[in-house]
Structure formats: structure tokens, C-alpha cells
Amino acid sequence: MDHVSGLRCRECSREFPAEALHVCDYCFGPLEVVYDYDEIARSISKESIADGPRSIWRYHDLLPVDDSNPVDLGAGFTPLVRADRLASELGLGELWIKDDTANPTGSFKDRVVSVALTKARQLGFKVAACASTGNLANSVAAHAAAAGMDSVVLIPHDLEEAKVIMTAVYGGTLVSVKGNYDDVNRLCAELTSEYPSWAFVNVNIRTYYAEGSKTLAFEVAEQLGWEAPDHVIVPVGSGSQLTKVAKGFAELATVGLLDPDTHVRVSGAQAKGCSPVATAFAERSDAIRPVKPQTIAKSLAIGNPADGWYALDAIRNSNGSCESVTDDEIIDGIRLLARTEGIFAETAGGVTIAVLAKLAATGAVRPDERVVAMVTGHGLKTVEALSGSVAPTATVLPTIDSFEAELDLREPARHGTDKS
Numbered sequence: 018m019d020h021v022s023g024l025r026c027r028e029c030s031r032e033f034p035a036e037a038l039h040v041c042d043y044c045f046g047p048l049e050v051v052y053d054y055d056e057i058a059r060s061i062s063k064e065s066i067a068d069g070p071r072s073i074w075r076y077h078d079l080l081p082v083d084d085s086n087p088v089d090l091g092a093g094f095t096p097l098v099r100a101d102r103l104a105s106e107l108g109l110g111e112l113w114i115k116d117d118t119a120n121p122t123g124s125f126k127d128r129v130v131s132v133a134l135t136k137a138r139q140l141g142f143k144v145a146a147c148a149s150t151g152n153l154a155n156s157v158a159a160h161a162a163a164a165g166m167d168s169v170v171l172i173p174h175d176l177e178e179a180k181v182i183m184t185a186v187y188g189g190t191l192v193s194v195k196g197n198y199d200d201v202n203r204l205c206a207e208l209t210s211e212y213p214s215w216a217f218v219n220v221n222i223r224t225y226y227a228e229g230s231k232t233l234a235f236e237v238a239e240q241l242g243w244e245a246p247d248h249v250i251v252p253v254g255s256g257s258q259l260t261k262v263a264k265g266f267a268e269l270a271t272v273g274l275l276d277p278d279t280h281v282r283v284s285g286a287q288a289k290g291c292s293p294v295a296t297a298f299a300e301r302s303d304a305i306r307p308v309k310p311q312t313i314a315k316s317l318a319i320g321n322p323a324d325g326w327y328a329l330d331a332i333r334n335s336n337g338s339c340e341s342v343t344d345d346e347i348i349d350g351i352r353l354l355a356r357t358e359g360i361f362a363e364t365a366g367g368v369t370i371a372v373l374a375k376l377a378a379t380g381a382v383r384p385d386e387r388v389v390a391m392v393t394g395h396g397l398k399t400v401e402a403l404s405g406s407v408a409p410t411a412t413v414l415p416t417i418d419s420f421e422a423e424l425d426l427r428e429p430a431r432h433g434t435d436k437s
Contacts, residue, residue, distance in 0.1 A: 022051040037140050039223045048224045050081040058272040073232040081225045087135040088164045092127035095119040097240040102357040107377040111387045122159050123395035124152035129229035130160045136225040137216035144215040148205040150198050150316045151180030158187035171201050179398045199321050230258045234265025245279045247386035250373050252365045253285040253294050254317040256328030263331040285339035286372035288312035292341035294325050313344045313402045314364040338381040342371040361396035
């Protein structure tokens with residue numbers, strides 16, 4: 018891979034080869050991929066990207082894998098929807114929704130998993146594994162099945178039923194762990210040393226896996242006519258997605274696909290029941306204090322976020338903001354997006370929209386900005402969260418009289434007769 022120089026510790030800057038490594042053996046800091054941007058700038062262009070597949074792999078020059086046949090279910094190039102009705106309700110100007118509900122398994126995780134398993138296969142792994150709050154489980158099981166790999170997926174015992182079914186249907190090994198996500202993740206970290214032939218996508222392959230999130234930024238810029246937005250709102254679980262979205266815009270400027278003076282404000286969205294990053298931001302602290310998650314937004318219920326500090330740093334460096342919202346506000350956010358734009362988001366999407374509304378109300382998101390809100394998963398995955406808050410408008414007998422009596426929807430003209 019001429020465009021990848023190797024790996025580098027994000028803390029002490031020691032360099033490593035581009036292998037299955039994720040932690041510095043000197044300071045235990047996380048590793049990240051190092052690219053030769055001069056080489057990439059010579060090979061990449063808007064035209065070469067436009068000629069590529071309508072998936073994340075149109076940006077292969079900026080991804081840490083060189084494979085002509087990637088593990089690919091078609092992730093990416095999801096709709097960027099102009100949200101004028103929602104913008105009007107929130108008092109904003111130009112607002113867009115990046116709708117990742119349209120990905121193959123219904124969430125943005127298809128982006129990171131496609132990259133991770135392509136790299137894992139390249140490194141010789143035969144088993145794909147992960148710890149997951151649900152969306153990653155769905156995606157790993159699906160991509161492993163398509164690639165002919167075995168999968169071992171560990172999830173918290175109280176995960177939403179739809180996400181459990183959507184993982185089990187692909188036929189891999191699904192393990193329910195009595196504990197929350199942080200317990201599951203800790204177990205996976207221990208299993209990594211016991212099963213070195215398994216590719217734990219968010220542990221020993223995490224360095225490569227995380228790079229898939231950059232494609233959200235790449236697509237937004239391309240879909241806006243190769244212009245960057247002023248402000249993006251990103252949900253925060255582990256913090257990895259937010260940091261890589263910020264990195265993605267910066268990379269486009271570095272290789273000449275965006276103006277070199279491009280500046281994108283990046284703001285984070287968390288559920289109040291699991292908001293260590295938002296709390297640190299509000300307290301102007303550098304300490305991300307672990308919490309025990311208590312929220313309906315289970316896909317964001319990561320109490321000890323691995324990239325929390327880096328997400329906080331990205332928010333501050335971009336002059337962004339970070340807010341948290343209650344479970345009731347999350348439901349309101351889901352319903353608001355559905356009612357105004359016809360997009361049904363899972364609870365994480367409700368967090369994004371509710372935080373967007375809060376930031377708009379305080380002026381942290383301004384009417385003169387071009388804003389993009391990331392909606393990262395489909396609402397069919399978390400229908401339990403809406404139980405009791407949505408229901409049929411009325412129940413009627415199968416007669417016109419009953420219908421009109423219950424709904425009082427008589428129109429002035431019926432059956433072609435003008436009754437005005």
C-alpha cells in the first residue's frame with residue numbers, strides 16, 4: 018500500500034508497521050493509520066472518485082486497504098437530504114440530514130465493518146468478532162456471512178430484540194453477556210489475547226476499522242458539490258465516529274479536494290443517561306469520567322468511551338459544542354424528524370436531532386450556517402423505545418359513519434360533489 022506509511026501512537030508518536038496492532042507497546046496509547054498524503058494527492062481526483070463505485074470504496078485512496086475485491090455489501094453513498102421543514106421548525110437556514118439508515122444493515126456501522134473485514138482478510142484472519150451495542154453486531158454478522166468468514170459477536174443481555182434477531186439470522190455465533198457494553202468490551206479485550214486468530218474489529222483491528230467513519234465526511238463534501246458544511250452534529254458513543262468525521266474533512270483539504278482553509282465546526286450529541294463527553298465539555302474538564310449507562314439510546318450507551326478524550330479535543334479545536342438530552346427528548350427528536358422529513362431514526366438519531374434542536378435554541382448552531390446532522394441508524398431497530406408514545410389515531414367500525422364520527426374529517430367535497 019503505497020499510500021499507507023504505517024501506524025503511529027496518538028500519544029507518544031512512536032511508529033509501527035501496518036499490522037494487526039491497536040495499542041502502543043511503550044505508552045499504551047491508541048494507534049492510528051499514517052498516510053502518505055503527497056502520494057494520495059497525486060493519484061486522487063474528483064473525477065477518479067466520480068468514476069468509482071457508489072459505495073465507500075470510491076474513496077479507496079483514503080482508506081487503509083488496497084484490495085480490488087473488498088468485503089462490500091454496498092455501504093455508503095447514502096442520501097444527503099435537504100431538511101427545509103425541520104430547519105423551519107428549529108429556526109435554522111440550510112440544514113441537511115445525512116441519512117445512514119439506508120445502509121445495507123440499517124446503520125453507519127456498515128462503513129467501518131466493510132473496511133475492518135477487508136483488512137482482516139488481508140491480514141489472514143478467518144474469524145470476525147466484536148463487542149457491540151447492536152448495530153455493529155448486525156453488520157459484522159452480515160459482512161462475515163457474505164465473505165465466508167465465521168463470526169463471533171458478543172452483546173449485552175438487554176439489547177433490543179430487533180438487533181438480536183438481525184444478528185442471529187446470519188448464522189454466526191451470538192453470545193449474550195450479563196452486563197452492560199463496557200463489561201462486554203472488557204471481556205472482548207481479554208478474549209483477544211486468548212484467541213489471537215480472531216479479528217475483533219473494535220479491538221485488535223480497531224485502528225483500521227475506525228477509518229471507515231471518515232467516508233461520512235467524504236460523502237457529505239462530494240454531495241455538497243465538493244464544499245464543506247459549516248457545522249456537523251455527530252452522535253457520540255465511543256467517540257470514534259466524531260473524531261474520524263473531523264479527520265475526514267481535514268484529509269480532503271490536505272489532498273486538495275477541499276479548500277485548504279476549510280474549517281468545519283463539529284458538535285457532539287449524547288444521551289443524558291450516558292454523557293461523559295458532554296459532561297466534561299460542560300465542566301470545561303479534560304477528564305472523561307466513566308459512568309454507568311441508563312438510557313434508551315443503547316447504541317450510544319458506552320460509559321467509558323475509548324475515544325472520548327479525542328472526541329472532546331476535536332469538538333474544542335473546531336469551536337464546536339457538546340450537549341446531552343433526556344430519554345423523553347430523544348423520543349421527541351425521533352418523532353420530529355419523522356414528522357418533518359419522513360426519516361425514521363433509531364434512538365441515536367433521536368439524540369442527534371434533539372441535541373440539534375437544543376443547540377439551535379441556544380444559538381450554538383446558527384441560522385447562517387450550512388448544517389449537517391448525522392442520522393446513523395434505522396428506527397426499526399429500536400421500536401420498543403416508542404412503545405406507548407405512538408399509536409393509531411382512532412379505532413373505528415368498518416362504516417363511513419363510524420369513521421367520520423371518530424375522526425371528524427368531513428371534507429367540503431366528496432364523491433365529486435362540491436358542497437361549498
